[in-house]
Amino acid sequence: MGKRFVELIKYFYECFIETLFPHINQCICCGEESDEVICDKCNSKINYITGKIKLKDFDEYVYPCCYYGHEIKKLVLKFKYGRDFYIGEKLGDFIIDKIKSFEDKNWVLAYIPSSKKNIKDRGFDQCEFLAEYIEHETGILAKKYLIKDDNVKEQKRLSHKERIDNLKDAFQSSKEVSGKEVILIDDVITTGATLFFAKKALIDAGAKKVLIIAVAKSTI
Ligand SMILES: [Zn+2]
Known part of the structure; x- marks a missing residue:
């Protein structure tokens, strides 16, 4: 029960962070790590x-x-x-x-x-x-x-x-x-x-x- 409870708390915490700071440090197109909202690679294809x-x-x-x-x-x-x-x-x-x-x-x-x-x-x-x-x-x-x-x-x-x-x-x-x-x-x-x-x-x-x-x- 202890382990499952910790997993559950971790899951809710991640959902909460995603709500507050969605896609932080991630390209919104490919999901790769990026400081820009759209990474250079994806941006060059637009x-x-x-x-x-x-x-x-x-x-x-x-x-x-x-x-x-x-x-x-x-x-x-x-x-x-x-x-x-x-x-x-x-x-x-x-x-x-x-x-x-x-x-x-x-x-x-x-x-x-x-x-x-x-x-x-x-x-x-x-x-x-x-x-x-x-x-x-x-x-x-x-x-x-x-x-x-x-x-x-x-x-x-x-x-x-x-x-x-x-x-x-x-x-x-x-x-x-x-x-x-x-x-x-x-x-x-x-x-x-x-x-x-x-x-x-x-x-x-x-x-x-x-x-x-x-x-x-x-x-x-
Ligand atoms: Zn990208």
């Missing part, structure tokens, strides 16, 4: 994007922080499905660096809301988490300006045309964005259809300007 890129299917520019390669995919999945909020904050830092590269300073922050089903499955809304973290770190006001129709189907298995039909009336924006400069954030951009129509809803509600930033852009 394909960062400077400035903006044009979406293939829309007349629209977006500002992803990097391409959705192996390392970033691992981080996004651990954050989204493993509820690793420490990683979520690091992904939020990517977006903050991007925001700092813009000259304008009077932004408000909007985000693509998850569906009720996804929130129930994952236990949280990942873009809301990112928006709240960015608000906390930068003071930029973040709000749920966008509402997404919950009848919209999952995009993954739809063709390009079906995606457009599925999304074109999917978003509604609060009129509070009227006259404001908005940063619209998402985790991963695939075709950009979601962001294109979300931006349209913000503009229709009177937003003066909308910039789209995401953690990553998939090469699809």
Whole structure:
């Protein structure tokens, strides 16, 4: 009983330390010892994007922080499905660096809301988490300006045309964005259809300007 009790105490102690100091001295990608949050080896494999890129299917520019390669995919999945909020904050830092590269300073922050089903499955809304973290770190006001129709189907298995039909009336924006400069954030951009129509809803509600930033852009 004594030994098992000590093991149990040790286990709880480790959980407690992991909660207080998650991933300390560890690379969040590979888990190897590292003084940096992402070790040099993993960092060199991340394909960062400077400035903006044009979406293939829309007349629209977006500002992803990097391409959705192996390392970033691992981080996004651990954050989204493993509820690793420490990683979520690091992904939020990517977006903050991007925001700092813009000259304008009077932004408000909007985000693509998850569906009720996804929130129930994952236990949280990942873009809301990112928006709240960015608000906390930068003071930029973040709000749920966008509402997404919950009848919209999952995009993954739809063709390009079906995606457009599925999304074109999917978003509604609060009129509070009227006259404001908005940063619209998402985790991963695939075709950009979601962001294109979300931006349209913000503009229709009177937003003066909308910039789209995401953690990553998939090469699809
Ligand atoms: Zn690493």
